Amino acid sequence: MKSKLEVEHLCYSYHTLEGETKALSDISFDVRDGEFYAIVGPSGCGKSTLLSLLCGLIEPEEGKIRIDGVERRDSHAAIGYMLQRDHLFEWRTIFNNVTLGLEIQKRLDEKAKEELRAMLKTYGLSQFQESKPAQLSGGMRQRAALIRTLALKPDILLLDEPFSALDYQTRLEVCDDISTIIRTQKKTALLITHDLSEAISVADRILILSSRPARVKHVLEIHFDKEYDRPLSRRNAPEFSAYFNELWKELKTHD
Amino acid sequence: MTEPSLSQQEFIERERYHRNKVRICRIMLLVLLLALWELCASLHMIDAFIFSSPRRIGSCFIKMAADGSIFLHVGVTLWETLVSFFLVVTVGVAAAVALWASRSLSEILEPYLVMLNSLPKSALAPLLIVWLGNNMRTIIVAAVSVAVFGSILTLHTGFMQTDPDKIRLIQSLGGTKKDILLKVLIPSSVPLIISNMKVNVGLCLVGVIIGEFLSAKAGLGYLIIYASQVFTCEYPLTGKTMD
Ligand SMILES: Nc1ncnc2c1ncn2[C@@H]1O[C@H](COP(=O)(O)OP(=O)(O)OP(=O)(O)O)[C@@H](O)[C@H]1O
Ligand SMILES: [Mg+2]
Numbered sequence: 001m002k003s004k005l006e007v008e009h010l011c012y013s014y015h016t017l018e019g020e021t022k023a024l025s026d027i028s029f030d031v032r033d034g035e036f037y038a039i040v041g042p043s044g045c046g047k048s049t050l051l052s053l054l055c056g057l058i059e060p061e062e063g064k065i066r067i068d069g070v071e072r073r074d075s076h077a078a079i080g081y082m083l084q085r086d087h088l089f090e091w092r093t094i095f096n097n098v099t100l101g102l103e104i105q106k107r108l109d110e111k112a113k114e115e116l117r118a119m120l121k122t123y124g125l126s127q128f129q130e131s132k133p134a135q136l137s138g139g140m141r142q143r144a145a146l147i148r149t150l151a152l153k154p155d156i157l158l159l160d161e162p163f164s165a166l167d168y169q170t171r172l173e174v175c176d177d178i179s180t181i182i183r184t185q186k187k188t189a190l191l192i193t194h195d196l197s198e199a200i201s202v203a204d205r206i207l208i209l210s211s212r213p214a215r216v217k218h219v220l221e222i223h224f225d226k227e228y229d230r231p232l233s234r235r236n237a238p239e240f241s242a243y244f245n246e247l248w249k250e251l252k253t254h255d
Numbered sequence: 256m257t258e259p260s261l262s263q264q265e266f267i268e269r270e271r272y273h274r275n276k277v278r279i280c281r282i283m284l285l286v287l288l289l290a291l292w293e294l295c296a297s298l299h300m301i302d303a304f305i306f307s308s309p310r311r312i313g314s315c316f317i318k319m320a321a322d323g324s325i326f327l328h329v330g331v332t333l334w335e336t337l338v339s340f341f342l343v344v345t346v347g348v349a350a351a352v353a354l355w356a357s358r359s360l361s362e363i364l365e366p367y368l369v370m371l372n373s374l375p376k377s378a379l380a381p382l383l384i385v386w387l388g389n390n391m392r393t394i395i396v397a398a399v400s401v402a403v404f405g406s407i408l409t410l411h412t413g414f415m416q417t418d419p420d421k422i423r424l425i426q427s428l429g430g431t432k433k434d435i436l437l438k439v440l441i442p443s444s445v446p447l448i449i450s451n452m453k454v455n456v457g458l459c460l461v462g463v464i465i466g467e468f469l470s471a472k473a474g475l476g477y478l479i480i481y482a483s484q485v486f487t488c489e490y491p492l493t494g495k496t497m498d
Binding site: 052055057079080081083084085087089091092100101103104105152 | 418420421423424425426427428429430434438439442443445
Protein backbone atom coordinates (compact mmCIF):
# COMPACT_ATOMS: atom_id res chain seq x y z
CA MET A 1 0.00 0.00 0.00
CA LYS A 2 1.28 3.50 -0.77
CA SER A 3 2.51 5.89 1.90
CA LYS A 4 0.21 8.66 2.99
CA LEU A 5 2.72 10.37 5.21
CA GLU A 6 6.51 10.13 5.15
CA VAL A 7 8.74 11.62 7.80
CA GLU A 8 12.47 11.72 7.19
CA HIS A 9 15.24 12.64 9.62
CA LEU A 10 13.10 15.13 11.48
CA CYS A 11 14.88 17.24 14.14
CA TYR A 12 13.49 19.94 16.36
CA SER A 13 14.72 21.98 19.34
CA TYR A 14 13.00 24.57 21.48
CA HIS A 15 15.01 27.70 22.09
CA THR A 16 14.67 29.86 25.17
CA LEU A 17 17.04 32.28 26.84
CA GLU A 18 17.75 29.62 29.46
CA GLY A 19 19.00 27.28 26.77
CA GLU A 20 18.10 24.83 24.09
CA THR A 21 15.80 21.86 24.62
CA LYS A 22 16.31 19.19 22.04
CA ALA A 23 12.91 17.59 21.56
CA LEU A 24 13.22 15.41 18.44
CA SER A 25 16.34 13.90 16.94
CA ASP A 26 16.36 12.14 13.63
CA ILE A 27 12.82 10.79 13.51
CA SER A 28 11.86 8.78 10.42
CA PHE A 29 8.74 6.73 9.81
CA ASP A 30 5.96 6.37 7.29
CA VAL A 31 2.24 5.91 7.59
CA ARG A 32 0.20 4.04 5.00
CA ASP A 33 -3.05 5.27 3.52
CA GLY A 34 -5.96 4.44 5.79
CA GLU A 35 -3.72 3.22 8.55
CA PHE A 36 -4.33 3.77 12.26
CA TYR A 37 -0.91 4.62 13.63
CA ALA A 38 -0.26 4.92 17.34
CA ILE A 39 2.70 6.71 18.92
CA VAL A 40 3.81 5.89 22.44
CA GLY A 41 6.73 7.19 24.44
CA PRO A 42 7.68 8.45 27.88
CA SER A 43 6.14 11.68 29.14
CA GLY A 44 7.81 14.81 27.82
CA CYS A 45 9.69 12.99 25.09
CA GLY A 46 8.39 15.17 22.27
CA LYS A 47 5.22 13.49 21.02
CA SER A 48 3.13 16.67 20.97
CA THR A 49 6.01 18.46 19.28
CA LEU A 50 5.95 15.83 16.55
CA LEU A 51 2.25 16.43 15.91
CA SER A 52 2.72 20.21 15.86
CA LEU A 53 5.35 19.71 13.17
CA LEU A 54 3.11 17.41 11.14
CA CYS A 55 0.27 19.90 11.43
CA GLY A 56 2.47 22.83 10.38
CA LEU A 57 2.11 24.83 13.58
CA ILE A 58 5.90 24.85 13.81
CA GLU A 59 8.53 24.33 11.11
CA PRO A 60 11.13 21.55 11.33
CA GLU A 61 14.77 22.53 11.83
CA GLU A 62 15.95 19.62 9.75
CA GLY A 63 14.28 16.84 7.85
CA LYS A 64 11.30 16.47 5.59
CA ILE A 65 7.61 15.76 5.93
CA ARG A 66 5.82 14.53 2.82
CA ILE A 67 2.12 13.93 2.36
CA ASP A 68 1.16 11.79 -0.66
CA GLY A 69 4.72 12.31 -1.86
CA VAL A 70 4.46 16.12 -1.79
CA GLU A 71 6.29 18.36 0.69
CA ARG A 72 3.97 19.33 3.53
CA ARG A 73 4.31 23.04 2.77
CA ASP A 74 3.19 22.58 -0.83
CA SER A 75 0.60 19.93 -0.13
CA HIS A 76 -3.06 20.82 -0.17
CA ALA A 77 -4.01 17.86 2.00
CA ALA A 78 -6.19 18.84 4.93
CA ILE A 79 -4.88 17.81 8.32
CA GLY A 80 -7.19 17.59 11.31
CA TYR A 81 -5.69 18.09 14.75
CA MET A 82 -7.50 17.03 17.88
CA LEU A 83 -5.95 18.30 21.08
CA GLN A 84 -5.72 16.69 24.46
CA ARG A 85 -8.71 18.57 25.85
CA ASP A 86 -11.79 19.18 23.72
CA HIS A 87 -11.47 23.00 23.83
CA LEU A 88 -15.09 23.51 22.89
CA PHE A 89 -15.87 27.20 23.24
CA GLU A 90 -18.25 27.70 26.15
CA TRP A 91 -19.78 30.80 24.54
CA ARG A 92 -20.89 28.90 21.43
CA THR A 93 -23.55 26.24 21.04
CA ILE A 94 -22.46 22.74 20.07
CA PHE A 95 -23.54 23.38 16.51
CA ASN A 96 -21.55 26.60 16.30
CA ASN A 97 -18.59 24.82 17.81
CA VAL A 98 -18.50 22.13 15.16
CA THR A 99 -18.81 24.73 12.40
CA LEU A 100 -15.80 26.67 13.69
CA GLY A 101 -13.27 25.29 11.20
CA LEU A 102 -15.50 25.86 8.18
CA GLU A 103 -16.33 29.33 9.44
CA ILE A 104 -12.62 30.22 9.68
CA GLN A 105 -11.98 28.88 6.19
CA LYS A 106 -15.11 30.65 4.90
CA ARG A 107 -16.56 27.42 3.57
CA LEU A 108 -19.69 27.35 5.69
CA ASP A 109 -22.68 27.10 3.36
CA GLU A 110 -26.10 25.46 3.63
CA LYS A 111 -24.82 22.18 2.24
CA ALA A 112 -22.01 21.97 4.78
CA LYS A 113 -24.45 22.80 7.56
CA GLU A 114 -26.75 20.00 6.41
CA GLU A 115 -23.84 17.56 6.43
CA LEU A 116 -22.84 18.60 9.91
CA ARG A 117 -26.38 18.17 11.18
CA ALA A 118 -26.41 14.69 9.72
CA MET A 119 -23.08 13.95 11.36
CA LEU A 120 -24.29 15.17 14.74
CA LYS A 121 -27.27 12.92 14.32
CA THR A 122 -25.16 9.88 13.43
CA TYR A 123 -23.03 10.38 16.50
CA GLY A 124 -25.97 10.90 18.82
CA LEU A 125 -25.63 14.62 19.46
CA SER A 126 -28.52 16.00 17.43
CA GLN A 127 -30.69 16.91 20.41
CA PHE A 128 -27.74 18.83 21.89
CA GLN A 129 -27.09 20.99 18.82
CA GLU A 130 -28.30 24.14 20.53
CA SER A 131 -26.88 23.29 23.96
CA LYS A 132 -23.79 24.88 25.44
CA PRO A 133 -20.78 22.58 25.92
CA ALA A 134 -21.16 22.71 29.72
CA GLN A 135 -24.38 20.73 29.40
CA LEU A 136 -22.64 17.75 27.77
CA SER A 137 -20.84 14.82 29.35
CA GLY A 138 -17.12 14.37 28.80
CA GLY A 139 -17.64 11.68 26.19
CA MET A 140 -20.17 13.76 24.25
CA ARG A 141 -17.82 16.74 24.30
CA GLN A 142 -15.05 14.62 22.88
CA ARG A 143 -17.35 13.40 20.13
CA ALA A 144 -18.32 17.00 19.35
CA ALA A 145 -14.62 17.88 19.16
CA LEU A 146 -14.12 15.00 16.73
CA ILE A 147 -16.96 16.24 14.54
CA ARG A 148 -15.40 19.72 14.59
CA THR A 149 -12.19 18.13 13.32
CA LEU A 150 -13.92 15.91 10.76
CA ALA A 151 -15.97 18.83 9.42
CA LEU A 152 -12.97 19.99 7.39
CA LYS A 153 -12.79 16.56 5.75
CA PRO A 154 -9.17 15.97 6.72
CA ASP A 155 -7.11 13.37 4.90
CA ILE A 156 -5.01 12.82 7.99
CA LEU A 157 -6.17 13.01 11.57
CA LEU A 158 -3.75 13.82 14.37
CA LEU A 159 -5.01 12.87 17.81
CA ASP A 160 -3.04 14.05 20.85
CA GLU A 161 -4.16 11.92 23.79
CA PRO A 162 -7.78 12.71 23.01
CA PHE A 163 -9.17 10.43 25.70
CA SER A 164 -6.88 11.23 28.60
CA ALA A 165 -9.28 13.69 30.21
CA LEU A 166 -12.02 11.04 30.52
CA ASP A 167 -12.66 8.57 33.32
CA TYR A 168 -11.74 4.98 32.60
CA GLN A 169 -15.10 3.59 31.57
CA THR A 170 -16.06 6.54 29.36
CA ARG A 171 -12.60 6.37 27.94
CA LEU A 172 -13.06 2.77 26.80
CA GLU A 173 -16.41 3.61 25.23
CA VAL A 174 -15.34 6.85 23.56
CA CYS A 175 -12.16 5.24 22.27
CA ASP A 176 -14.24 2.43 20.79
CA ASP A 177 -16.70 4.95 19.33
CA ILE A 178 -14.17 7.31 17.88
CA SER A 179 -11.85 4.72 16.40
CA THR A 180 -14.83 3.02 14.76
CA ILE A 181 -15.89 6.38 13.32
CA ILE A 182 -12.41 6.99 11.98
CA ARG A 183 -12.17 3.50 10.52
CA THR A 184 -15.52 3.64 8.77
CA GLN A 185 -14.54 6.98 7.25
CA LYS A 186 -11.28 5.34 6.08
CA LYS A 187 -9.16 8.16 7.44
CA THR A 188 -5.46 7.93 8.10
CA ALA A 189 -4.95 8.61 11.78
CA LEU A 190 -2.04 9.18 14.15
CA LEU A 191 -2.87 8.70 17.79
CA ILE A 192 -0.63 9.70 20.69
CA THR A 193 -1.36 7.85 23.88
CA HIS A 194 0.12 6.99 27.24
CA ASP A 195 -2.08 3.96 27.57
CA LEU A 196 -0.42 0.90 26.07
CA SER A 197 -3.62 -1.16 25.95
CA GLU A 198 -5.33 1.69 24.18
CA ALA A 199 -2.59 1.75 21.57
CA ILE A 200 -2.84 -2.00 21.01
CA SER A 201 -6.63 -1.97 20.89
CA VAL A 202 -6.88 0.63 18.11
CA ALA A 203 -3.67 0.66 16.08
CA ASP A 204 -2.37 -1.13 13.01
CA ARG A 205 1.17 -0.16 13.94
CA ILE A 206 2.72 1.37 17.01
CA LEU A 207 5.70 3.69 16.92
CA ILE A 208 7.75 3.57 20.10
CA LEU A 209 9.80 6.66 20.93
CA SER A 210 12.71 6.93 23.35
CA SER A 211 12.86 9.51 26.11
CA ARG A 212 13.85 13.09 25.19
CA PRO A 213 15.24 13.85 22.70
CA ALA A 214 12.89 11.44 21.01
CA ARG A 215 14.30 8.84 18.64
CA VAL A 216 12.46 5.97 17.01
CA LYS A 217 13.05 2.88 19.11
CA HIS A 218 10.86 0.39 17.35
CA VAL A 219 7.78 0.02 15.18
CA LEU A 220 5.47 -2.75 16.28
CA GLU A 221 3.05 -4.32 13.77
CA ILE A 222 -0.29 -5.33 15.25
CA HIS A 223 -2.46 -8.03 13.67
CA PHE A 224 -5.77 -9.27 14.94
CA ASP A 225 -8.24 -11.67 13.37
CA LYS A 226 -11.33 -10.23 11.68
CA GLU A 227 -13.57 -11.14 14.61
CA TYR A 228 -11.59 -8.79 16.87
CA ASP A 229 -12.02 -5.69 14.74
CA ARG A 230 -13.35 -3.32 17.38
CA PRO A 231 -11.13 -1.91 20.13
CA LEU A 232 -13.26 -3.37 22.92
CA SER A 233 -13.23 -6.85 21.43
CA ARG A 234 -9.51 -6.67 20.71
CA ARG A 235 -8.92 -6.48 24.42
CA ASN A 236 -10.37 -9.98 24.73
CA ALA A 237 -8.26 -11.47 21.94
CA PRO A 238 -5.65 -14.07 22.96
CA GLU A 239 -2.78 -12.15 21.30
CA PHE A 240 -3.54 -9.00 23.28
CA SER A 241 -1.40 -9.74 26.31
CA ALA A 242 1.50 -10.93 24.16
CA TYR A 243 1.47 -7.57 22.35
CA PHE A 244 1.20 -5.76 25.64
CA ASN A 245 4.27 -7.53 27.04
CA GLU A 246 6.26 -6.85 23.91
CA LEU A 247 5.36 -3.17 23.96
CA TRP A 248 6.11 -2.93 27.66
CA LYS A 249 9.51 -4.52 27.17
CA GLU A 250 10.35 -2.17 24.29
CA LEU A 251 9.49 0.88 26.35
CA LYS A 252 11.43 -0.38 29.34
CA THR A 253 14.73 -1.10 27.65
CA HIS A 254 17.26 1.66 27.90
CA ASP A 255 19.87 1.74 25.24
CA MET B 256 -43.92 22.49 27.72
CA THR B 257 -44.77 19.92 30.33
CA GLU B 258 -45.68 20.94 33.87
CA PRO B 259 -42.47 21.25 35.93
CA SER B 260 -42.10 18.53 38.54
CA LEU B 261 -43.03 19.10 42.18
CA SER B 262 -39.42 19.32 43.33
CA GLN B 263 -38.66 21.85 40.58
CA GLN B 264 -41.65 23.95 41.68
CA GLU B 265 -40.48 23.77 45.28
CA PHE B 266 -37.02 24.82 44.23
CA ILE B 267 -38.41 27.83 42.34
CA GLU B 268 -40.59 28.69 45.31
CA ARG B 269 -37.60 28.61 47.69
CA GLU B 270 -35.50 30.65 45.29
CA ARG B 271 -38.25 33.30 44.99
CA TYR B 272 -38.65 33.45 48.77
CA HIS B 273 -34.91 33.97 49.14
CA ARG B 274 -34.83 36.81 46.59
CA ASN B 275 -37.76 38.58 48.23
CA LYS B 276 -36.11 38.27 51.62
CA VAL B 277 -32.91 39.85 50.33
CA ARG B 278 -34.78 42.70 48.65
CA ILE B 279 -36.91 43.52 51.69
CA CYS B 280 -33.97 43.39 54.08
CA ARG B 281 -31.98 45.73 51.86
CA ILE B 282 -34.73 48.35 51.88
CA MET B 283 -35.27 47.96 55.62
CA LEU B 284 -31.56 48.50 56.26
CA LEU B 285 -31.64 51.76 54.29
CA VAL B 286 -34.75 52.97 56.09
CA LEU B 287 -33.21 52.05 59.42
CA LEU B 288 -30.01 53.98 58.73
CA LEU B 289 -31.92 57.05 57.55
CA ALA B 290 -34.16 56.91 60.60
CA LEU B 291 -31.16 56.64 62.90
CA TRP B 292 -29.55 59.65 61.24
CA GLU B 293 -32.71 61.72 61.50
CA LEU B 294 -33.16 60.68 65.13
CA CYS B 295 -29.58 61.63 66.07
CA ALA B 296 -29.99 64.97 64.34
CA SER B 297 -33.27 65.86 65.99
CA LEU B 298 -32.04 64.74 69.43
CA HIS B 299 -28.99 66.98 68.87
CA MET B 300 -26.62 64.07 69.29
CA ILE B 301 -24.95 65.31 66.11
CA ASP B 302 -24.86 68.86 64.83
CA ALA B 303 -27.49 69.07 62.13
CA PHE B 304 -25.78 72.14 60.68
CA ILE B 305 -22.66 70.17 59.83
CA PHE B 306 -24.06 66.67 59.36
CA SER B 307 -27.42 67.77 57.98
CA SER B 308 -30.32 65.32 58.24
CA PRO B 309 -32.41 63.27 55.84
CA ARG B 310 -35.34 65.64 56.25
CA ARG B 311 -33.23 68.71 55.40
CA ILE B 312 -31.75 66.93 52.41
CA GLY B 313 -35.22 65.97 51.26
CA SER B 314 -36.54 69.49 51.45
CA CYS B 315 -33.43 70.85 49.77
CA PHE B 316 -33.90 68.32 46.98
CA ILE B 317 -37.54 69.30 46.57
CA LYS B 318 -36.59 72.93 46.44
CA MET B 319 -33.95 72.33 43.77
CA ALA B 320 -36.27 70.03 41.88
CA ALA B 321 -38.92 72.72 41.90
CA ASP B 322 -36.67 75.27 40.20
CA GLY B 323 -35.25 72.52 37.95
CA SER B 324 -31.63 73.25 38.84
CA ILE B 325 -30.90 69.77 40.20
CA PHE B 326 -31.85 68.18 36.90
CA LEU B 327 -29.47 70.44 35.03
CA HIS B 328 -26.59 69.52 37.32
CA VAL B 329 -27.37 65.81 37.30
CA GLY B 330 -27.85 65.83 33.56
CA VAL B 331 -24.53 67.55 32.92
CA THR B 332 -22.63 65.16 35.17
CA LEU B 333 -24.40 62.14 33.69
CA TRP B 334 -23.65 63.25 30.15
CA GLU B 335 -19.98 63.89 30.91
CA THR B 336 -19.68 60.54 32.67
CA LEU B 337 -21.27 58.67 29.77
CA VAL B 338 -19.08 60.32 27.17
CA SER B 339 -15.89 59.64 29.11
CA PHE B 340 -17.02 56.08 29.88
CA PHE B 341 -17.61 55.41 26.21
CA LEU B 342 -14.18 56.83 25.36
CA VAL B 343 -12.47 54.79 28.07
CA VAL B 344 -14.05 51.53 26.91
CA THR B 345 -13.29 52.02 23.20
CA VAL B 346 -9.77 53.34 23.74
CA GLY B 347 -9.09 50.69 26.41
CA VAL B 348 -10.18 47.73 24.29
CA ALA B 349 -8.50 49.04 21.14
CA ALA B 350 -5.20 49.76 22.90
CA ALA B 351 -5.22 46.42 24.73
CA VAL B 352 -5.78 44.60 21.42
CA ALA B 353 -2.92 46.53 19.82
CA LEU B 354 -0.61 45.66 22.72
CA TRP B 355 -1.66 42.01 22.51
CA ALA B 356 -1.02 41.91 18.78
CA SER B 357 2.50 43.29 19.01
CA ARG B 358 4.87 41.92 21.60
CA SER B 359 7.41 44.67 20.93
CA LEU B 360 4.86 47.43 21.32
CA SER B 361 3.61 46.06 24.63
CA GLU B 362 7.11 45.68 26.03
CA ILE B 363 8.12 49.16 24.91
CA LEU B 364 5.03 50.86 26.33
CA GLU B 365 4.61 48.86 29.53
CA PRO B 366 6.68 51.02 31.90
CA TYR B 367 5.01 54.16 30.57
CA LEU B 368 1.56 52.74 31.11
CA VAL B 369 2.38 51.65 34.65
CA MET B 370 3.74 55.12 35.39
CA LEU B 371 0.77 56.93 33.86
CA ASN B 372 -1.58 54.68 35.77
CA SER B 373 0.02 55.34 39.14
CA LEU B 374 0.19 59.10 38.57
CA PRO B 375 -2.30 60.98 40.79
CA LYS B 376 -4.64 62.27 38.12
CA SER B 377 -6.48 64.69 40.39
CA ALA B 378 -3.19 66.52 40.76
CA LEU B 379 -2.99 66.77 36.99
CA ALA B 380 -6.41 68.30 36.61
CA PRO B 381 -5.25 71.91 37.23
CA LEU B 382 -2.65 71.43 34.50
CA LEU B 383 -5.34 70.21 32.16
CA ILE B 384 -7.28 73.41 32.69
CA VAL B 385 -4.25 75.40 31.70
CA TRP B 386 -3.72 73.26 28.62
CA LEU B 387 -7.27 72.76 27.44
CA GLY B 388 -9.15 75.65 28.95
CA ASN B 389 -12.03 75.90 31.34
CA ASN B 390 -14.63 73.78 29.58
CA MET B 391 -16.34 70.43 29.32
CA ARG B 392 -13.51 69.00 27.21
CA THR B 393 -11.16 69.35 30.15
CA ILE B 394 -13.54 67.54 32.43
CA ILE B 395 -13.91 64.66 30.00
CA VAL B 396 -10.17 64.40 29.45
CA ALA B 397 -9.65 64.37 33.21
CA ALA B 398 -12.20 61.58 33.64
CA VAL B 399 -10.74 59.54 30.79
CA SER B 400 -7.24 59.92 32.19
CA VAL B 401 -8.38 58.60 35.56
CA ALA B 402 -9.73 55.35 34.14
CA VAL B 403 -8.08 54.59 30.83
CA PHE B 404 -4.58 53.46 31.78
CA GLY B 405 -5.71 51.01 34.42
CA SER B 406 -8.28 49.72 31.98
CA ILE B 407 -5.65 49.11 29.28
CA LEU B 408 -3.37 47.30 31.73
CA THR B 409 -6.13 45.09 33.11
CA LEU B 410 -7.48 44.15 29.67
CA HIS B 411 -4.02 43.49 28.27
CA THR B 412 -3.12 41.20 31.16
CA GLY B 413 -6.41 39.37 30.65
CA PHE B 414 -5.84 39.04 26.91
CA MET B 415 -2.36 37.60 27.43
CA GLN B 416 -3.84 34.85 29.59
CA THR B 417 -5.90 33.38 26.77
CA ASP B 418 -5.45 29.61 26.75
CA PRO B 419 -2.57 28.92 24.32
CA ASP B 420 -4.19 25.62 23.36
CA LYS B 421 -7.30 27.46 22.17
CA ILE B 422 -5.01 29.58 20.00
CA ARG B 423 -3.35 26.42 18.67
CA LEU B 424 -6.79 25.05 17.89
CA ILE B 425 -7.62 28.08 15.74
CA GLN B 426 -4.23 27.86 14.03
CA SER B 427 -4.66 24.16 13.33
CA LEU B 428 -8.00 24.98 11.71
CA GLY B 429 -6.16 27.37 9.42
CA GLY B 430 -7.03 30.55 11.27
CA THR B 431 -5.01 33.78 11.22
CA LYS B 432 -4.31 36.26 13.99
CA LYS B 433 -7.56 38.00 13.11
CA ASP B 434 -9.50 34.76 13.67
CA ILE B 435 -7.78 34.31 17.02
CA LEU B 436 -8.82 37.83 17.96
CA LEU B 437 -12.43 37.57 16.85
CA LYS B 438 -13.18 33.95 17.70
CA VAL B 439 -11.22 33.38 20.90
CA LEU B 440 -9.80 36.52 22.45
CA ILE B 441 -12.80 38.84 22.40
CA PRO B 442 -15.50 36.25 23.22
CA SER B 443 -13.49 34.68 26.01
CA SER B 444 -12.76 38.11 27.47
CA VAL B 445 -16.37 39.30 27.57
CA PRO B 446 -16.71 38.70 31.34
CA LEU B 447 -13.43 40.53 31.91
CA ILE B 448 -14.49 43.44 29.71
CA ILE B 449 -17.82 43.71 31.51
CA SER B 450 -16.27 43.68 34.97
CA ASN B 451 -13.75 46.22 33.78
CA MET B 452 -16.60 48.40 32.48
CA LYS B 453 -18.23 48.32 35.90
CA VAL B 454 -15.04 49.60 37.48
CA ASN B 455 -14.73 52.23 34.76
CA VAL B 456 -18.19 53.72 35.33
CA GLY B 457 -17.20 54.43 38.90
CA LEU B 458 -13.80 55.83 37.98
CA CYS B 459 -15.26 58.03 35.25
CA LEU B 460 -17.73 59.50 37.70
CA VAL B 461 -14.89 60.20 40.13
CA GLY B 462 -12.91 61.80 37.31
CA VAL B 463 -15.86 63.93 36.19
CA ILE B 464 -16.50 65.17 39.72
CA ILE B 465 -12.82 66.03 40.15
CA GLY B 466 -12.91 67.87 36.85
CA GLU B 467 -16.06 69.73 37.85
CA PHE B 468 -14.50 70.73 41.15
CA LEU B 469 -11.97 72.71 39.22
CA SER B 470 -13.55 73.89 36.05
CA ALA B 471 -17.25 73.86 35.71
CA LYS B 472 -20.30 76.00 35.56
CA ALA B 473 -22.66 73.14 36.18
CA GLY B 474 -22.71 69.56 37.37
CA LEU B 475 -22.69 67.79 40.69
CA GLY B 476 -19.01 68.49 41.33
CA TYR B 477 -19.65 72.19 40.79
CA LEU B 478 -22.58 71.97 43.16
CA ILE B 479 -20.45 70.35 45.86
CA ILE B 480 -17.75 73.01 45.60
CA TYR B 481 -20.27 75.82 45.49
CA ALA B 482 -22.05 74.45 48.53
CA SER B 483 -18.94 73.90 50.60
CA GLN B 484 -17.96 77.46 49.93
CA VAL B 485 -21.28 78.77 51.12
CA PHE B 486 -21.29 76.12 53.85
CA THR B 487 -24.58 74.45 53.22
CA CYS B 488 -24.13 70.77 53.64
CA GLU B 489 -27.51 69.89 52.26
CA TYR B 490 -26.30 70.76 48.79
CA PRO B 491 -23.41 68.36 48.40
CA LEU B 492 -25.21 65.59 50.24
CA THR B 493 -28.15 65.99 47.94
CA GLY B 494 -25.67 65.84 45.10
CA LYS B 495 -24.11 62.71 46.50
CA THR B 496 -27.48 61.06 46.93
CA MET B 497 -28.14 61.65 43.28
CA ASP B 498 -24.95 59.76 42.39
N1 LIG C 1 7.14 26.02 23.99
C1 LIG C 1 8.17 25.32 24.53
N2 LIG C 1 9.31 25.95 24.88
C2 LIG C 1 10.34 25.27 25.40
N3 LIG C 1 10.35 23.95 25.61
C3 LIG C 1 9.26 23.24 25.27
C4 LIG C 1 8.10 23.90 24.72
N4 LIG C 1 7.15 22.96 24.50
C5 LIG C 1 7.68 21.79 24.89
N5 LIG C 1 8.94 21.95 25.35
C6 LIG C 1 9.82 20.89 25.84
O1 LIG C 1 9.96 19.93 24.83
C7 LIG C 1 9.86 18.62 25.34
C8 LIG C 1 8.83 17.83 24.56
O2 LIG C 1 7.56 18.38 24.78
P1 LIG C 1 6.24 17.70 24.23
O3 LIG C 1 5.09 18.54 24.66
O4 LIG C 1 6.39 17.45 22.79
O5 LIG C 1 6.24 16.31 25.03
P2 LIG C 1 5.16 15.15 25.01
O6 LIG C 1 5.84 13.91 24.61
O7 LIG C 1 3.96 15.54 24.26
O8 LIG C 1 4.82 15.06 26.56
P3 LIG C 1 3.47 14.53 27.25
O9 LIG C 1 3.46 13.08 27.04
O10 LIG C 1 3.66 14.90 28.69
O11 LIG C 1 2.36 15.23 26.61
C9 LIG C 1 9.51 18.74 26.80
O12 LIG C 1 10.63 18.35 27.55
C10 LIG C 1 9.22 20.20 27.03
O13 LIG C 1 9.85 20.61 28.21
MG1 LIG D 1 1.91 16.02 24.87
